Amino acid sequence: MYDTLFSPFRVRGMELKNRIVLPAMGTKFAGDDKMVNDQLIDYHVARVKGGTGLSIVEVSSVHTPSAPKRFLSISEDCYIPGLKRLTDAIHAAGGKAGIQLWQGGLAAAGMDKTVQVLIPSDMGPIPGITREQMAQVVECFGKAAARAAKAGFDCVEFHCAHNYLPHSFLSGGINHRTDEYGGIFENRARFPLECIRAIRANLPEEMPLLMRIDAHDDYLPGGLTLEEVVEFCRLAAQEGVDVLDVSRGNILTAGLKFEVPPIDLPRGFNIDNAARIRKETGLPTIGVGRINEPEMAEKILEEGKVDLVVIGRAQLADPEFCNKCREGRLEDIDYCVGCNQGCYDGFAAPSVPHITCLRNPALGRERECALHPTAHPRTVLIAGGGVAGMEAAITLKQLGHHPILCEATGELGGQFLLAGKAPRKQEMETAARAMGEKARRLGVEIRLNTPVTPELIEAIKPDAVFNCIGAEPLVPDIPGSDLPCVADSHDVLGGRVQPAGNVVVVGGGLVGMETAEYLAQRGCKVTDLEMGPEYCADMGIPRKICVTESIHASGINPVTKVRVTAIEPGRVLGESEGKPVEFACDWAVIAIGARSRNGQELEQASARVGAQYRVLGDAFKARRALNATREAFDAALALDKED
Structure with missing residues (x-):
């Protein structure tokens, strides 16, 4: 199934088992020491075992003074052993490993306020990079490439997009230098080409060099045109770039929406740009942009628009995405819905330790959240069939418990189903219905049109009651709020x-x-x-x-x-x-807004029958669906640990 998607691909000495790339998504899994840890290894290994062809390790700093905390670094030799441990684990699981060589430019300041900020030319209080600093960064890219080879990576990716320093030099909308590194296109291309030469000179001949590049600059006056990007890619190929990873977006304008595209943007929105760049450069190309369904990925590849596809957040949502596609188990996939709640909103919040996922509460906790059959099956009565109730029921059933999922209305889905009625959010409704179908396939006992009452609790006498009855709309205390209009x-x-x-x-x-x-x-x-x-x-x-x-x-x-x-x-x-x-x-x-529904009677009835009682999701406090699925998953996982 999906013969093109799961066909091999070879570039230089690297052969991939399929055309699927797990891209270099920022995770914040690294600690303040910027080193590889077990959390990062577990995350990558889970997706390698899930079938991905190439795993690109995310935004790895090449330059020590500008390397932010909580992101990987490859700027010193001390990082090599940890990176080698990561590549060994990826290889042992049957995958191939790449690393993204990165200097964050202006964006690094948003990740860590203590780092040195390097930009092409003066921007407000931030001075432009000096020629001496430029030479240092070029040298750092070369040394980082040599370290990547020593650490056992199969390829490296040069990041020349998203307002990071090389892209900022290339873009006329950002680079306002007046020397030979600014002004006309040939001058603006000079610095990123020097970085590419340094990288290629330090890589073994058989080791491929990928380049992430924006298709063009969105919303940015004077920014890169697609024609300029094509010309730069041709020049990059002459310096040793083998594969183009065509992305889009910048942090200075509304073009940010293209970097981590939400549900509002159509699937595959950037593929035609990648196809044109592929055609006009003759280089193998990776397509990027909300490709989260195998049918779309297969069609894009069959039509020859690109050679490989990035399937990123879809593999965050379901680490077994690739295996399920290859085996035709499409109904078992937990599809990404582009909500951005955990992978971007959480990533951008300083208080959040690392990325998470609404569809996959185990993201970043792969080892501790592994599902093992329970030795003590219990009956759990779940009040409410929204995403919290369904997540709890599914997880409990997978663990070997007996969940009874009761929903007061005639259908499962709750407010997530309702959210899917809003413009551009059909995928959420589809996901809500798919969760219900998954629960049914697993054999969860589902009772529709059945509100959980004290009488029902006393009749069933469950071991636990999960209150997932959600929230109800707030009605303001103002005159006229009860009018027919x-x-x-x-x-x-x-x-x-x-x-x-x-x-x-x-x-x-x-x-x-x-x-x-x-x-x-x-x-x-x-x-x-x-x-x-x-x-x-x-x-x-x-x-x-x-x-x-x-x-x-x-x-x-x-x-x-x-x-x-x-x-x-x-x-x-x-x-x-x-x-x-x-x-x-x-x-x-x-x-x-909304307020939690009153579950006091359920709590009292649970106490009378000696049942554990948990309040989850909006029933505890009206928040996001991300909170609901996480709490439900954790409550199900912790059931055996409760007294």
Whole structure:
């Protein structure tokens, strides 16, 4: 199955068993010492065993003064033993290993405030790199390549994209130097080509050199054009680059959305760029950009658009993705939904230790979260069939317990199913339904239209009760909130209420803005009112960019700093900066958040029958689906450890 996807590929002395590349995604698994540890090894080995063809080890610093903590470094010889331990583990598991040679430029400052920041030319208070520093960095790239060979890597990848230093030199939108390293294209290409020469000169002849490159610069005045990228790739090939890894995005503009593309962007959005670059350079090319289904990957390869495909976050969500594709077990895949909650939003938060995944709570904890059959099977009554309840039921069943999943409505999925009704989020609805089907295939006992009551708990007498009953929409305590022309966002997205005409949405967070988009798509003229100074404030940056762009394209009128004081037939009244305001409307839709449902009766009934009791997900506190699946998975895993 998928013969092209699982056909071998050879470049120089490296032969891959298939065309699937696990890209160099930043994980923050390394500690402050920037060294390889067991966590990183376990992460890579799990995906090698899962069938990936090439594993590229992420953003490894070549230059010590600019090497951020919690990211790997290859800038000194002391890092070689740990890297060798990693390559040995990848090879023992049957994979091939590459390492991404990286100097972070401006982006490094966002990862570690203590590092040296190197940029081509002055940018505000940050001075441009000196010629002496440039020579040092070039030398560092060469020495890092030699270390990579000693550490046993099968290939290296030169990172020349995403605002990192080599890309910043190449881009006319960033490089404003006036010497021979700035200005015309030939000058801007000079520094990254020097880096490539240094790398190639320090690699064995049989060791391939890959290059990650942006297809062009998005939203960046004076930035790289696709034609310039083609020309640079031709020059890079003359200096020894063998394979192009064609990405997209930059951190200076809204182009950031392309670096870790959210659900809002279509699958395969960058493939046509990669295909053109492949055609015009003649170089083997890796396609990148939300390729998370095997059918798409196979089609792209069959059509000769690219030679290999990056399947990254899909392998975060399911480390067995490749094996399941090859064996035709597509219904068993836990598909990435592009939510960005764990792989980008978490990565960007300083307080979060490392990346996580909504679909895979074991990410970064592969060893400790291995599922072993229980020696003490228990009956667990689960109240609520949203993602927390389904995750708990699936994990419990895989461990050998007997979960009874009860859902008060006629279908599983909860608010994740509802979220899939918002524009561009169909994949979430699909994932919610797939979780339900997975639970059924595993043999989970599922009872629909069955709310968990104290009587049910006392009748079943389970060993444990998991409260996953979720949250309900908040209703503001303002006059008029109970009028017939007022609805809540859940009823609107669920299709139970269908507002028309002029609609005012109260609440400018994630749910409010997606509800506003939903209504605008159905022909409503929408005004969104947000009490705070900013709308979409609770979204991660890539999703926020996409939603904000859609808001403006849809003609939605977002108004901030408005406190709603009353709703009357035909208008919403409020106060803004001490002055009264009003907004005409046919309907008002409330989308100001949710509060946990009261589970006190369930807790009391559990105590009466001696059952363990756990409150998970939104039933504990209304948050993200990422929190719900993590808590449910951990509760199931910890069941045997409870008294």
